[in-house]
Amino acid sequence: MTKPQETIGFIGTGLMGHGMAKNIVEKGFPLTVIAHRNRKPIEDLVSRGATEASSYEELASRSSIIFLCLTGAPEAAEAVAKLRPGLQPGSVIVDCSTGEPTVTMKLAQDMEAIGVAYADAPLSRTPKEAWEGTLDCMVGADEDLFARLEPVIDTWAGKIVRVGGLGDGHRMKLLNNFISLGYAALYSEALALSRKVGIPIEQFDKVIRGGRMDCGFYQTFMGYALEGNREAHRFTLSNAYKDLRYIESMANAATVATPLTSSVKNAFAMAMATGGDGSEDYVPHLADFVARANGLD
Known part of the structure:
Protein backbone atom coordinates (compact mmCIF):
# COMPACT_ATOMS: atom_id res chain seq x y z
CA MET A 1 0.00 0.00 0.00
CA LEU A 166 16.55 13.80 19.92
CA GLY A 167 18.53 16.88 20.99
CA ASP A 168 21.76 15.77 19.37
CA GLY A 169 21.16 17.95 16.32
CA HIS A 170 21.00 21.06 18.48
CA ARG A 171 24.00 19.95 20.53
CA MET A 172 26.04 19.46 17.36
CA LYS A 173 24.85 22.76 15.92
CA LEU A 174 26.16 24.59 18.99
CA LEU A 175 29.52 22.86 18.60
CA ASN A 176 29.56 23.79 14.92
CA ASN A 177 28.78 27.43 15.70
CA PHE A 178 31.42 27.59 18.41
CA ILE A 179 34.01 26.67 15.77
CA SER A 180 32.72 29.06 13.11
CA LEU A 181 32.24 32.00 15.49
CA GLY A 182 35.63 31.24 17.00
CA TYR A 183 37.08 31.64 13.51
CA ALA A 184 35.30 35.00 13.22
CA ALA A 185 36.80 36.26 16.49
CA LEU A 186 40.24 34.94 15.53
CA TYR A 187 40.17 36.49 12.05
CA SER A 188 38.93 39.83 13.44
CA GLU A 189 41.75 40.06 15.97
CA ALA A 190 44.37 38.89 13.47
CA LEU A 191 43.27 41.52 10.94
CA ALA A 192 43.44 44.28 13.56
CA LEU A 193 46.94 43.18 14.58
CA SER A 194 47.97 42.89 10.94
CA ARG A 195 47.02 46.52 10.32
CA LYS A 196 48.68 47.67 13.53
CA VAL A 197 52.02 46.15 12.50
CA GLY A 198 51.80 47.46 8.93
CA ILE A 199 50.73 44.42 6.90
CA PRO A 200 47.91 45.40 4.49
CA ILE A 201 44.85 43.18 4.37
CA GLU A 202 45.60 42.32 0.74
CA GLN A 203 48.98 40.84 1.68
CA PHE A 204 47.47 39.05 4.66
CA ASP A 205 44.92 37.43 2.36
CA LYS A 206 47.51 36.39 -0.23
CA VAL A 207 49.33 34.38 2.42
CA ILE A 208 46.24 32.69 3.92
CA ARG A 209 44.10 32.11 0.82
CA GLY A 210 44.86 28.81 -0.87
CA GLY A 211 47.07 27.68 2.02
CA ARG A 212 46.47 25.18 4.81
CA MET A 213 44.56 27.73 6.91
CA ASP A 214 42.12 28.65 4.16
CA CYS A 215 38.52 27.37 4.40
CA GLY A 216 35.04 28.21 3.19
CA PHE A 217 34.27 30.27 6.29
CA TYR A 218 37.46 32.30 5.82
CA GLN A 219 36.44 33.09 2.24
CA THR A 220 32.95 34.33 3.14
CA PHE A 221 34.36 36.30 6.08
CA MET A 222 36.90 37.96 3.81
CA GLY A 223 34.16 38.69 1.30
CA TYR A 224 33.43 41.60 3.61
CA ALA A 225 36.82 42.31 5.20
CA LEU A 226 38.66 42.35 1.87
CA GLU A 227 36.02 43.00 -0.77
CA GLY A 228 33.54 45.14 1.18
CA ASN A 229 30.52 42.92 0.49
CA ARG A 230 28.35 43.55 3.56
CA GLU A 231 26.12 40.58 2.70
CA ALA A 232 28.88 38.02 2.19
CA HIS A 233 27.69 36.10 5.27
CA ARG A 234 24.20 37.10 6.38
CA PHE A 235 24.17 35.83 9.94
CA THR A 236 23.59 38.56 12.48
CA LEU A 237 25.89 39.47 15.35
CA SER A 238 22.90 39.26 17.70
CA ASN A 239 22.15 35.67 16.65
CA ALA A 240 25.83 34.79 17.03
CA TYR A 241 25.86 36.22 20.55
CA LYS A 242 22.71 34.25 21.39
CA ASP A 243 24.27 31.02 20.14
CA LEU A 244 27.41 31.58 22.20
CA ARG A 245 25.27 32.01 25.31
CA TYR A 246 23.56 28.70 24.49
CA ILE A 247 26.98 27.06 24.09
CA GLU A 248 28.08 28.32 27.50
CA SER A 249 24.84 27.05 29.03
CA MET A 250 25.37 23.59 27.51
CA ALA A 251 28.94 23.52 28.77
CA ASN A 252 27.87 24.62 32.25
CA ALA A 253 25.38 21.76 32.42
CA ALA A 254 28.11 19.33 31.33
CA THR A 255 30.67 20.78 33.81
CA VAL A 256 33.12 21.65 31.04
CA ALA A 257 35.56 24.54 31.39
CA THR A 258 35.25 26.87 28.40
CA PRO A 259 37.91 29.60 28.46
CA LEU A 260 37.93 29.83 24.65
CA THR A 261 34.14 29.86 24.33
CA SER A 262 33.92 32.64 26.89
CA SER A 263 36.58 34.66 25.09
CA VAL A 264 34.73 34.33 21.79
CA LYS A 265 31.43 35.24 23.47
CA ASN A 266 33.04 38.32 24.97
CA ALA A 267 34.24 39.46 21.53
CA PHE A 268 30.64 39.38 20.32
CA ALA A 269 29.37 40.91 23.57
CA MET A 270 31.74 43.82 23.01
CA ALA A 271 30.33 44.30 19.51
CA MET A 272 26.76 44.15 20.81
CA ALA A 273 27.52 46.63 23.59
CA THR A 274 29.03 49.12 21.16
CA GLY A 275 26.23 49.20 18.60
CA GLY A 276 26.30 45.88 16.76
CA ASP A 277 22.75 44.80 17.48
CA GLY A 278 21.07 45.79 14.24
CA SER A 279 19.34 43.47 11.79
CA GLU A 280 22.03 44.21 9.17
CA ASP A 281 25.09 43.77 11.41
CA TYR A 282 26.51 40.43 10.34
CA VAL A 283 29.26 38.16 11.67
CA PRO A 284 32.05 39.42 9.34
CA HIS A 285 31.35 42.94 10.60
CA LEU A 286 32.86 41.86 13.93
CA ALA A 287 36.19 42.87 12.34
CA ASP A 288 35.06 46.53 12.40
CA PHE A 289 34.22 46.45 16.10
CA VAL A 290 37.52 44.79 17.01
CA ALA A 291 39.39 47.31 14.84
CA ARG A 292 37.70 50.28 16.51
CA ALA A 293 38.43 48.83 19.96
CA ASN A 294 42.10 48.94 18.93
CA GLY A 295 42.03 52.52 17.69
CA LEU A 296 41.65 51.72 13.99
CA ASP A 297 39.09 53.14 11.56
Whole structure:
Protein backbone atom coordinates (compact mmCIF):
# COMPACT_ATOMS: atom_id res chain seq x y z
CA MET A 1 0.00 0.00 0.00
CA THR A 2 1.39 3.40 -1.00
CA LYS A 3 1.99 5.81 1.85
CA PRO A 4 0.11 9.12 1.58
CA GLN A 5 2.26 12.08 0.60
CA GLU A 6 3.51 14.22 3.44
CA THR A 7 1.96 17.67 3.67
CA ILE A 8 4.40 20.30 4.87
CA GLY A 9 3.92 23.35 7.06
CA PHE A 10 6.67 25.95 7.36
CA ILE A 11 7.05 28.67 9.99
CA GLY A 12 9.87 31.21 9.70
CA THR A 13 10.40 32.33 6.11
CA GLY A 14 13.27 34.69 6.89
CA LEU A 15 16.80 34.75 5.50
CA MET A 16 17.18 30.96 5.60
CA GLY A 17 13.59 29.78 5.68
CA HIS A 18 12.47 31.48 2.47
CA GLY A 19 14.91 29.48 0.36
CA MET A 20 14.19 26.25 2.22
CA ALA A 21 10.43 26.62 1.76
CA LYS A 22 10.92 27.54 -1.89
CA ASN A 23 12.74 24.27 -2.50
CA ILE A 24 10.11 22.23 -0.65
CA VAL A 25 7.23 23.49 -2.79
CA GLU A 26 9.15 23.50 -6.07
CA LYS A 27 10.21 19.89 -5.53
CA GLY A 28 6.67 18.64 -5.23
CA PHE A 29 5.53 18.73 -1.61
CA PRO A 30 2.25 20.47 -0.71
CA LEU A 31 3.29 23.45 1.42
CA THR A 32 1.42 25.69 3.84
CA VAL A 33 3.06 28.87 5.16
CA ILE A 34 2.12 31.70 7.49
CA ALA A 35 3.15 35.35 7.53
CA HIS A 36 5.00 37.01 10.38
CA ARG A 37 6.53 40.46 9.83
CA ASN A 38 7.52 40.40 6.16
CA ARG A 39 4.89 39.42 3.61
CA LYS A 40 7.21 39.40 0.59
CA PRO A 41 8.51 35.83 1.11
CA ILE A 42 4.95 34.59 1.67
CA GLU A 43 3.72 36.21 -1.52
CA ASP A 44 6.65 34.71 -3.43
CA LEU A 45 5.97 31.22 -2.01
CA VAL A 46 2.25 31.44 -2.80
CA SER A 47 3.16 32.39 -6.37
CA ARG A 48 5.17 29.15 -6.53
CA GLY A 49 2.26 27.01 -5.34
CA ALA A 50 2.20 27.27 -1.55
CA THR A 51 -0.95 27.94 0.47
CA GLU A 52 -1.09 30.69 3.09
CA ALA A 53 -2.69 29.80 6.43
CA SER A 54 -4.57 32.44 8.40
CA SER A 55 -3.55 30.98 11.78
CA TYR A 56 -1.07 28.59 13.37
CA GLU A 57 -3.95 26.25 14.18
CA GLU A 58 -4.95 26.10 10.51
CA LEU A 59 -1.34 25.46 9.44
CA ALA A 60 -1.07 22.63 11.98
CA SER A 61 -4.33 21.02 10.85
CA ARG A 62 -3.15 20.99 7.22
CA SER A 63 0.35 19.59 7.87
CA SER A 64 1.83 16.18 8.63
CA ILE A 65 5.34 17.65 9.02
CA ILE A 66 5.92 21.20 10.31
CA PHE A 67 9.30 22.89 10.01
CA LEU A 68 10.31 25.72 12.35
CA CYS A 69 13.10 28.01 11.17
CA LEU A 70 13.17 30.61 13.91
CA THR A 71 15.68 32.64 15.89
CA GLY A 72 16.05 30.42 18.92
CA ALA A 73 14.48 28.39 21.71
CA PRO A 74 11.95 30.98 23.02
CA GLU A 75 10.56 31.55 19.53
CA ALA A 76 10.30 27.78 18.92
CA ALA A 77 8.45 27.28 22.22
CA GLU A 78 6.04 30.10 21.35
CA ALA A 79 5.34 28.63 17.90
CA VAL A 80 4.72 25.14 19.33
CA ALA A 81 2.22 26.57 21.83
CA LYS A 82 0.33 28.32 19.02
CA LEU A 83 0.35 25.16 16.86
CA ARG A 84 -0.86 22.85 19.61
CA PRO A 85 -4.65 23.24 19.19
CA GLY A 86 -4.44 22.18 15.53
CA LEU A 87 -1.82 19.43 15.74
CA GLN A 88 -2.88 15.97 14.57
CA PRO A 89 -1.65 12.74 16.23
CA GLY A 90 1.09 11.23 14.08
CA SER A 91 2.37 14.57 12.83
CA VAL A 92 5.95 15.80 13.36
CA ILE A 93 7.51 19.11 14.36
CA VAL A 94 11.05 19.65 13.05
CA ASP A 95 12.98 22.46 14.73
CA CYS A 96 15.60 23.84 12.33
CA SER A 97 16.46 26.77 14.61
CA THR A 98 19.66 26.93 16.62
CA GLY A 99 17.95 25.85 19.81
CA GLU A 100 18.82 25.18 23.42
CA PRO A 101 18.90 21.39 23.94
CA THR A 102 17.12 21.48 27.31
CA VAL A 103 14.21 23.36 25.74
CA THR A 104 14.17 20.93 22.80
CA MET A 105 13.83 17.96 25.16
CA LYS A 106 11.01 19.63 27.12
CA LEU A 107 9.06 20.52 23.97
CA ALA A 108 9.47 16.98 22.67
CA GLN A 109 8.15 15.58 25.95
CA ASP A 110 5.11 17.85 25.79
CA MET A 111 4.39 16.83 22.19
CA GLU A 112 4.79 13.13 22.91
CA ALA A 113 1.90 13.41 25.37
CA ILE A 114 -0.45 14.33 22.48
CA GLY A 115 0.98 11.86 19.95
CA VAL A 116 3.15 14.34 18.02
CA ALA A 117 6.80 13.53 17.25
CA TYR A 118 9.61 16.08 17.58
CA ALA A 119 13.00 16.29 15.89
CA ASP A 120 15.81 18.82 15.75
CA ALA A 121 17.40 19.52 12.38
CA PRO A 122 19.47 22.72 12.56
CA LEU A 123 21.35 24.14 9.58
CA SER A 124 24.74 25.28 8.51
CA ARG A 125 25.87 27.55 5.65
CA THR A 126 24.15 30.72 4.40
CA PRO A 127 20.94 32.01 2.71
CA LYS A 128 22.68 31.51 -0.65
CA GLU A 129 22.86 27.75 -0.08
CA ALA A 130 19.31 27.76 1.34
CA TRP A 131 18.07 29.19 -1.96
CA GLU A 132 20.16 26.71 -3.95
CA GLY A 133 19.01 23.75 -1.84
CA THR A 134 22.54 22.88 -0.69
CA LEU A 135 22.49 23.56 3.05
CA ASP A 136 24.14 21.28 5.60
CA CYS A 137 21.72 19.72 8.07
CA MET A 138 22.43 17.85 11.32
CA VAL A 139 19.48 15.82 12.57
CA GLY A 140 18.53 14.57 16.01
CA ALA A 141 15.90 11.84 15.61
CA ASP A 142 15.50 8.08 15.93
CA GLU A 143 16.15 6.04 12.78
CA ASP A 144 12.51 5.54 11.81
CA LEU A 145 11.63 9.21 12.16
CA PHE A 146 14.78 10.22 10.29
CA ALA A 147 13.79 7.94 7.39
CA ARG A 148 10.43 9.73 7.23
CA LEU A 149 11.96 13.21 7.33
CA GLU A 150 14.96 12.72 5.06
CA PRO A 151 13.12 12.98 1.69
CA VAL A 152 11.73 16.38 2.69
CA ILE A 153 14.99 17.67 4.15
CA ASP A 154 16.70 16.52 0.96
CA THR A 155 14.78 19.16 -0.99
CA TRP A 156 16.82 21.92 0.67
CA ALA A 157 19.97 20.23 1.98
CA GLY A 158 23.04 19.00 0.12
CA LYS A 159 24.54 17.27 3.16
CA ILE A 160 22.38 15.53 5.76
CA VAL A 161 23.88 13.84 8.81
CA ARG A 162 21.84 12.02 11.43
CA VAL A 163 23.95 12.92 14.47
CA GLY A 164 21.98 10.78 16.93
CA GLY A 165 18.78 10.93 18.91
CA LEU A 166 16.55 13.80 19.92
CA GLY A 167 18.53 16.88 20.99
CA ASP A 168 21.76 15.77 19.37
CA GLY A 169 21.16 17.95 16.32
CA HIS A 170 21.00 21.06 18.48
CA ARG A 171 24.00 19.95 20.53
CA MET A 172 26.04 19.46 17.36
CA LYS A 173 24.85 22.76 15.92
CA LEU A 174 26.16 24.59 18.99
CA LEU A 175 29.52 22.86 18.60
CA ASN A 176 29.56 23.79 14.92
CA ASN A 177 28.78 27.43 15.70
CA PHE A 178 31.42 27.59 18.41
CA ILE A 179 34.01 26.67 15.77
CA SER A 180 32.72 29.06 13.11
CA LEU A 181 32.24 32.00 15.49
CA GLY A 182 35.63 31.24 17.00
CA TYR A 183 37.08 31.64 13.51
CA ALA A 184 35.30 35.00 13.22
CA ALA A 185 36.80 36.26 16.49
CA LEU A 186 40.24 34.94 15.53
CA TYR A 187 40.17 36.49 12.05
CA SER A 188 38.93 39.83 13.44
CA GLU A 189 41.75 40.06 15.97
CA ALA A 190 44.37 38.89 13.47
CA LEU A 191 43.27 41.52 10.94
CA ALA A 192 43.44 44.28 13.56
CA LEU A 193 46.94 43.18 14.58
CA SER A 194 47.97 42.89 10.94
CA ARG A 195 47.02 46.52 10.32
CA LYS A 196 48.68 47.67 13.53
CA VAL A 197 52.02 46.15 12.50
CA GLY A 198 51.80 47.46 8.93
CA ILE A 199 50.73 44.42 6.90
CA PRO A 200 47.91 45.40 4.49
CA ILE A 201 44.85 43.18 4.37
CA GLU A 202 45.60 42.32 0.74
CA GLN A 203 48.98 40.84 1.68
CA PHE A 204 47.47 39.05 4.66
CA ASP A 205 44.92 37.43 2.36
CA LYS A 206 47.51 36.39 -0.23
CA VAL A 207 49.33 34.38 2.42
CA ILE A 208 46.24 32.69 3.92
CA ARG A 209 44.10 32.11 0.82
CA GLY A 210 44.86 28.81 -0.87
CA GLY A 211 47.07 27.68 2.02
CA ARG A 212 46.47 25.18 4.81
CA MET A 213 44.56 27.73 6.91
CA ASP A 214 42.12 28.65 4.16
CA CYS A 215 38.52 27.37 4.40
CA GLY A 216 35.04 28.21 3.19
CA PHE A 217 34.27 30.27 6.29
CA TYR A 218 37.46 32.30 5.82
CA GLN A 219 36.44 33.09 2.24
CA THR A 220 32.95 34.33 3.14
CA PHE A 221 34.36 36.30 6.08
CA MET A 222 36.90 37.96 3.81
CA GLY A 223 34.16 38.69 1.30
CA TYR A 224 33.43 41.60 3.61
CA ALA A 225 36.82 42.31 5.20
CA LEU A 226 38.66 42.35 1.87
CA GLU A 227 36.02 43.00 -0.77
CA GLY A 228 33.54 45.14 1.18
CA ASN A 229 30.52 42.92 0.49
CA ARG A 230 28.35 43.55 3.56
CA GLU A 231 26.12 40.58 2.70
CA ALA A 232 28.88 38.02 2.19
CA HIS A 233 27.69 36.10 5.27
CA ARG A 234 24.20 37.10 6.38
CA PHE A 235 24.17 35.83 9.94
CA THR A 236 23.59 38.56 12.48
CA LEU A 237 25.89 39.47 15.35
CA SER A 238 22.90 39.26 17.70
CA ASN A 239 22.15 35.67 16.65
CA ALA A 240 25.83 34.79 17.03
CA TYR A 241 25.86 36.22 20.55
CA LYS A 242 22.71 34.25 21.39
CA ASP A 243 24.27 31.02 20.14
CA LEU A 244 27.41 31.58 22.20
CA ARG A 245 25.27 32.01 25.31
CA TYR A 246 23.56 28.70 24.49
CA ILE A 247 26.98 27.06 24.09
CA GLU A 248 28.08 28.32 27.50
CA SER A 249 24.84 27.05 29.03
CA MET A 250 25.37 23.59 27.51
CA ALA A 251 28.94 23.52 28.77
CA ASN A 252 27.87 24.62 32.25
CA ALA A 253 25.38 21.76 32.42
CA ALA A 254 28.11 19.33 31.33
CA THR A 255 30.67 20.78 33.81
CA VAL A 256 33.12 21.65 31.04
CA ALA A 257 35.56 24.54 31.39
CA THR A 258 35.25 26.87 28.40
CA PRO A 259 37.91 29.60 28.46
CA LEU A 260 37.93 29.83 24.65
CA THR A 261 34.14 29.86 24.33
CA SER A 262 33.92 32.64 26.89
CA SER A 263 36.58 34.66 25.09
CA VAL A 264 34.73 34.33 21.79
CA LYS A 265 31.43 35.24 23.47
CA ASN A 266 33.04 38.32 24.97
CA ALA A 267 34.24 39.46 21.53
CA PHE A 268 30.64 39.38 20.32
CA ALA A 269 29.37 40.91 23.57
CA MET A 270 31.74 43.82 23.01
CA ALA A 271 30.33 44.30 19.51
CA MET A 272 26.76 44.15 20.81
CA ALA A 273 27.52 46.63 23.59
CA THR A 274 29.03 49.12 21.16
CA GLY A 275 26.23 49.20 18.60
CA GLY A 276 26.30 45.88 16.76
CA ASP A 277 22.75 44.80 17.48
CA GLY A 278 21.07 45.79 14.24
CA SER A 279 19.34 43.47 11.79
CA GLU A 280 22.03 44.21 9.17
CA ASP A 281 25.09 43.77 11.41
CA TYR A 282 26.51 40.43 10.34
CA VAL A 283 29.26 38.16 11.67
CA PRO A 284 32.05 39.42 9.34
CA HIS A 285 31.35 42.94 10.60
CA LEU A 286 32.86 41.86 13.93
CA ALA A 287 36.19 42.87 12.34
CA ASP A 288 35.06 46.53 12.40
CA PHE A 289 34.22 46.45 16.10
CA VAL A 290 37.52 44.79 17.01
CA ALA A 291 39.39 47.31 14.84
CA ARG A 292 37.70 50.28 16.51
CA ALA A 293 38.43 48.83 19.96
CA ASN A 294 42.10 48.94 18.93
CA GLY A 295 42.03 52.52 17.69
CA LEU A 296 41.65 51.72 13.99
CA ASP A 297 39.09 53.14 11.56
